[in-house]
Amino acid sequence: MMIPLGTVLQQSKAIVEGGLTPQSTSELLKLFDVAFSESLLQNARIYSDTLPVGAHIHPYSEEQRLLHFVWDVFDKTPYSLLVELSIPLRRILAGKLFNHCGRNFLCESGVSFNYGHQISVGDDVFFNRGVFIDSKGGVTIGDSVCLTENVTIFTHGHSESDHRERVYSPVTIERYAKIYSGAIILPGVTIGEQGIVTGGSIVTKDVVSNSVVAGVPAKVIRERTSDGGSGEALNHIWLDDGIFQDEPPSTPPVLS
Numbered sequence: 001m002m003i004p005l006g007t008v009l010q011q012s013k014a015i016v017e018g019g020l021t022p023q024s025t026s027e028l029l030k031l032f033d034v035a036f037s038e039s040l041l042q043n044a045r046i047y048s049d050t051l052p053v054g055a056h057i058h059p060y061s062e063e064q065r066l067l068h069f070v071w072d073v074f075d076k077t078p079y080s081l082l083v084e085l086s087i088p089l090r091r092i093l094a095g096k097l098f099n100h101c102g103r104n105f106l107c108e109s110g111v112s113f114n115y116g117h118q119i120s121v122g123d124d125v126f127f128n129r130g131v132f133i134d135s136k137g138g139v140t141i142g143d144s145v146c147l148t149e150n151v152t153i154f155t156h157g158h159s160e161s162d163h164r165e166r167v168y169s170p171v172t173i174e175r176y177a178k179i180y181s182g183a184i185i186l187p188g189v190t191i192g193e194q195g196i197v198t199g200g201s202i203v204t205k206d207v208v209s210n211s212v213v214a215g216v217p218a219k220v221i222r223e224r225t226s227d228g229g230s231g232e233a234l235n236h237i238w239l240d241d242g243i244f245q246d247e248p249p250s251t252p253p254v255l256s
Contacts, residue, residue: 003031005085013092020066020096028070032077044069048114052166053136053156058115067097068116080109087244094121102143103247106238118155121145122175124245126238137168137187142175144236148199149181157187174209176234183218194234196224 003011008031015028022041029036036044046068049060060068071093080086090107097116102123111131113119118135122143130150133139137155141147159165169188173179177191180199191197192209201218210224226234237245 005082008032008079009085009088012089016067016070016092016096020063020070022066025066025070029073032074032079034073034077036073041066041069046072051114051136053115053168057168058118058136060115060117064097064117067093071097071116072112075109075111083244103249104245106244123249124236124238138170139172140170141173142177142193144176144232144234145173146178146236146238147173148179151179151181151183151185153185155187176231176236177207178236194224194226194230 012031015024022038025041026036026038074080091105094101094105098119099117100120102121104124106126108129110129111127113133113135115135118138121141124144125141126146128148131147132152134154139153153171155171156166156168171185171189173191174193176194179197182200183197184202186204189203191207194210195207196212197203198214201214202216204217207213211220212222212224214221
């Protein structure tokens with residue numbers, strides 16, 4: 001008999017928040033009709049384990065490795081097509097995978113990244129399909145930012161004379177910025193608050209707040225049209241009627 005999706009989500013949350021081990025990961029994947037034995041998961045390695053930054057600079061813990069494994073495996077199951085399950089589940093996983101994940105995180109299918117613990121996102125952030133984040137150098141994304149389809153962020157580069165020489169540079173995207181389809185953000189770039197990167201642009205330099213950039217390389221073409229509004233007045237509501245953006249802000253403790 002099929003388990004109701006609400007029950008699947010509740011059981012998934014309990015397993016993830018209890019801390020992933022090879023045994024509990026095997027149990028979690030069974031909820032999505034995927035069979036991986038505990039013994040196989042004990043020895044499993046993923047691609048990022050083979051990269052120098054993973055081996056020496058920001059290595060995974062066992063739990064982080066398993067969280068990445070679950071993220072990628074789930075995306076290959078039919079369950080990933082059911083938004084009432086997939087969006088809340090990715091939010092649960094990101095809460096453990098990312099260095100920080102704010103409330104109302106929205107993530108579509110096909111989103112990938114190599115070091116979740118090098119990513120910090122604020123409240124009401126949306127990743128659309130096909131986003132790739134190379135987070136080796138660190139990525140910080142502010143509140144109410146949208147990365148649309150197939151946006152790519154890079155945080156490292158290689159020497160032309162010696163490929164083993166690498167430079168890691170963080171990327172920062174400030175509040176209420178929007179990065180449109182197919183744009184590429186290169187290492188060390190900061191996208192200023194309420195900035196807009198148009199589709200297909202390659203951003204090699206910082207983007208000034210409230211500006212719109214376009215082209216290869218991206219250049220400022222004008223100021224953002226905001227009709228005098230800013231922040232919440234820009235209505236960065238990503239899906240119909242704000243679905244999945246209904247988690248209330250956390251209440252600070254009352255000090256006596």
